[in-house]
Amino acid sequence: MNLTNAHSLPEALYRADAVQALDRCAIETQGIDGFDLMHRAARAAFRQLLRHWPHAARVAVLCGGGNNGGDGYLVAANAYQKGMAVDCVAVTDPDRLKGDARRAFDEATSLGVPIEPVEAVSDKALFDRLCASDAIVDALLGTGITGAPRAPFDRIIQRVNRAGIGVLAVDVPSGLNASTGLASGDVIHARVTPTFIGLKAGLMTGDGPDCAGDVVFDDLGVPEATYDAASPVARCVNWRRASTMLAPRRRGAHKGECGHLLVVAGEQGLGGAGILAAEAAARTGAGLVTLATRPEHVSAALTRCPSLMVRGVTHGNDLCPLLSGVDGVVFGPGAGQGPWGQQMMQQVLARPHPLVLDADALNLMASRAPARRENQVLTPHPGEAARLLGITTSEIADDRLAAADRLQERFGGVALLKGVGTVVQTRAERPAVIEGGNPGMATGGMGDVLSGIIGSLLVQGLPAFEAAWLGASLHAEAGDRAARKQGQRGLLPMDLIGELPACLSDSERVGAPGSPADGEE
Ligand SMILES: NC(=O)C1=CN([C@@H]2O[C@H](COP(=O)(O)OP(=O)(O)OC[C@H]3O[C@@H](n4cnc5c(N)ncnc54)[C@H](O)[C@@H]3O)[C@@H](O)[C@H]2O)[C@@H](O)CC1
Numbered sequence: 001m002n003l004t005n006a007h008s009l010p011e012a013l014y015r016a017d018a019v020q021a022l023d024r025c026a027i028e029t030q031g032i033d034g035f036d037l038m039h040r041a042a043r044a045a046f047r048q049l050l051r052h053w054p055h056a057a058r059v060a061v062l063c064g065g066g067n068n069g070g071d072g073y074l075v076a077a078n079a080y081q082k083g084m085a086v087d088c089v090a091v092t093d094p095d096r097l098k099g100d101a102r103r104a105f106d107e108a109t110s111l112g113v114p115i116e117p118v119e120a121v122s123d124k125a126l127f128d129r130l131c132a133s134d135a136i137v138d139a140l141l142g143t144g145i146t147g148a149p150r151a152p153f154d155r156i157i158q159r160v161n162r163a164g165i166g167v168l169a170v171d172v173p174s175g176l177n178a179s180t181g182l183a184s185g186d187v188i189h190a191r192v193t194p195t196f197i198g199l200k201a202g203l204m205t206g207d208g209p210d211c212a213g214d215v216v217f218d219d220l221g222v223p224e225a226t227y228d229a230a231s232p233v234a235r236c237v238n239w240r241r242a243s244t245m246l247a248p249r250r251r252g253a254h255k256g257e258c259g260h261l262l263v264v265a266g267e268q269g270l271g272g273a274g275i276l277a278a279e280a281a282a283r284t285g286a287g288l289v290t291l292a293t294r295p296e297h298v299s300a301a302l303t304r305c306p307s308l309m310v311r312g313v314t315h316g317n318d319l320c321p322l323l324s325g326v327d328g329v330v331f332g333p334g335a336g337q338g339p340w341g342q343q344m345m346q347q348v349l350a351r352p353h354p355l356v357l358d359a360d361a362l363n364l365m366a367s368r369a370p371a372r373r374e375n376q377v378l379t380p381h382p383g384e385a386a387r388l389l390g391i392t393t394s395e396i397a398d399d400r401l402a403a404a405d406r407l408q409e410r411f412g413g414v415a416l417l418k419g420v421g422t423v424v425q426t427r428a429e430r431p432a433v434i435e436g437g438n439p440g441m442a443t444g445g446m447g448d449v450l451s452g453i454i455g456s457l458l459v460q461g462l463p464a465f466e467a468a469w470l471g472a473s474l475h476a477e478a479g480d481r482a483a484r485k486q487g488q489r490g491l492l493p494m495d496l497i498g499e500l501p502a503c504l505s506d507s508e509r510v511g512a513p514g515s516p517a518d519g520e521e
């Protein structure tokens, strides 16, 4: 997702069936004519076309057989009336169109929009036309898709992507599951996706952010009461929202009341993981951070970050004195799965502290009988999540919200499923999906930084769920700020850590906890 696009999206995320319920409510209960709603959607999409391609003179519009296709015919009509050259292709036989989609086709036809059935256009001619366009409007499939795109949609989606011309996807990039963000077959890669009435969860997680480009939300002016018709499946959160939740510190605050975190990490050869987690925790404001690591990593840790207390631990028993007197523990980064990691795990789990369990802690857990614990945050990536649940990573990708729910159910506490659109799940509250972050963060050590951040917020007194979603939002924001300064590909975890204080200063500017950030909502 575009890094500059954030923050104007609504918080409520819906599955496709819930958005369909909202559409129905707008029409049947709120008295908005369905065809009028389609006109509004088309105008909203066309506005984005003009905004993103202000000089477009020729557009190709590809229309499917449902209401998404109906939106497309009306976008084509808008473009035609604006004087653009329009290549409109009916991918489903217009004789099979029903209801508002049929009316949209009829209206476009009566205005003189040239519409050709797909069978009348050879593959090569279609490809040439796509390549000759300034922009392509994808109105093939929307929220009504079931499964992977079937012929001829699959072939057309491939052509569109191969043409290399900017695409505006109407409501949802065709081929994407609007509920889950799964692309189970061919899927449109759009530059912008104007989406209507309800923000679809699938645009914000899994394959969604990669395929949708800039997501622009438009409620099409439906009355507020429309939203009583369906519940959101999750909340879309970002640092701008999260930063308002951090209470400012008392002027008389002292380190003892800002929490003491113990980071247990760094088996032989993996010392950096613990150092990154501990430094990130210190930079997120923990009053005290102790790092328990292999003795050979002690001097490196102190050289890198002298404000840490660093203890060399060789056996599980060495950890006992360190565990008393801390407010929370991060365990797992670079801990290995050998005897060192196992001994440390045994000690850590035997105490009642709030916990963040990451990396090797999760691998060690996967080989034991699941033990539920309420004051813990598990932070698996999809591979670790699959091992914890005894399923495959592709089953995790099938429905990330459902996978996070299963993890939480099995292990209790909070499950944070990493990946694009990180999902944070707890029992009694609506899950959070994190907006933000960038592919530069796909590098070793970024997860260690995240676990340090969450641990730090835990010991500063945040409940586990808040610590997890605030922490993930902060991590994404720091990654985006670092990427804006120096690009994505060469990003290192230290660059994120360097951005943490500036990100946190947002919350200091905002003031009282719970007050809305300026310009938001
Ligand atoms: N009145 C409304 O309900 C509104 C709906 N809107 C648009 O309508 C869309 C939803 O419309 P629909 O519910 O008609 O659904 P869609 O238009 O998204 O898809 C349904 C069509 O796709 C076909 N299809 C489903 N799965 C397929 C697959 N795997 N391969 C090939 N074809 C497949 C179906 O046979 C059907 O023709 C929204 O995404 C939005 O664009 C907007 O116009 C706003 C108002």
Ligand SMILES: [K+]
Pocket (backbone or CB within 6 Å): 068, 138, 139, 140, 141, 142, 169, 170, 171, 172, 173, 174
């Ligand atoms: K579409």
